[in-house]
Amino acid sequence: MIEFKNVNFEYEKGTPVLTDISFKIEDGESVGLIGCNGAGKSTLMKVLLGLLPHEGEITVGDVKLAKDTLDEVRKTIGFILQDSDNQMFMPTVFEDMMFGPLNYGHTKEEAEARVDKVLEELGIGYLKNKYNHKISGGEKKMAAIATILTMHPRAILMDEPTSALDPENRRKIINTINGLKTTKLIASHDLDMILDTCERVILMHDGKIIKDGTADEILKDKALLEANHMELPLKLQG
């Protein structure tokens, strides 16, 4: 469903940020993307969405990422930004949720039906007519996920979905993530959350993939994690 073949990227000439990245994610998989600050997780996601240019080959579904396939790729993959404030730009949650479907040419009625369905699935109907600047961080994250779900993506990328959330909201987001039936790629250093949501993990450091394996195998490997500036998930620290 998502494939990287020898992908390279640099913001400034001479300082590569992604080096020779190759991996393949199958339909329906949940993959955790872990690595310390500056490892290149966010950059990788932006490259995948065509927000940054790249060298090498990226395929999404059976479409090769290029200028004229941007629309198709972005329709297939939804992106939940780290900072929900940057995700939402309309006055109310409802208008924000309508934005994507309307741009894809759906009628108001169709779009609204989608919105109502998503709100119900996520159990956040009460947010529908709230103002974006007047809801809490946890609610905002849920609303941000909702704006993406109304576009019916086949895969969802999330950048640090649990950062800045209290334990209760964190748990809520984890449950929501587990309830999503799409393919998922989740970037985070909240390894406990990754353990709860992903079967597979890709470990990055310095713009390279260090290891790609099952969550069990990587998240239990104390030496490997420490060598890459991370710690065992709290749950496994016994």
Add this chain to the structure above:
Amino acid sequence: MDELAAGTSPVHKLHPLVKFLVTIAYIYCVVSFSKYDLTGLFIMLLFPVIMFSTAGIPISTCFWKLRLVLPLVLMVGIFNPIFEGKAGLISMVTLMMKGVFALMASFIMVATTPIDGLCAALRKMHIPSVLVTLLLLTYRYISVLVKEVAIMTDAYKLRAPGQNGIAPKAWGSFLGQLLLRSMDRANELYSSMQLRAFKGEFFYAAQRKLNVRDALFFFVCIAAFVLARLINITELIGGVFA
């Protein structure tokens, strides 16, 4: 602002296009008064006052929200008394009133019309989509800018105890940072729009058709403006009682 605009008074319900045109007509009319026609101009105050009270928005909200712009408007005629003596005093007051009236009328339009409606009205008048979208984005980014300023001011204050405001020597770096940070934010916001297939044209909520009330409002207002412009009603009323 978006909240004020979400009200349901008769003023809110008027068609955005009609409100826009009437406001333009009002401002044009106010500005065209002679600069010594203080009493004639005075009657024009009625329009914003009626609009505010019908909309259920206290006039003080307007002055509070515009407190930063207001001094600039009042400054305009300040030198007239110096150049023109006593007549200058009148022309100064007239000028100030023109400015304040125009502000009040613009404010009531903006405050009772959702930005979408306004943009849709502008598009209807065949103003290019680029300009309208620009207006809409500026409007959205202003809140981004305001938020950044608030965050940075707080951060500054926490590390500068006892200082009132921001020391002039820090203004340069403060502004530079502000610019960079808002650009970053604006960039991210723009990405988020692109990811949701934004093509440069917003889908404004479908606007309803003009109805009889819109037409009535339009013609009554225009007629009233013309009348007020041609006949000095204030003096007329004064004359009756004299």
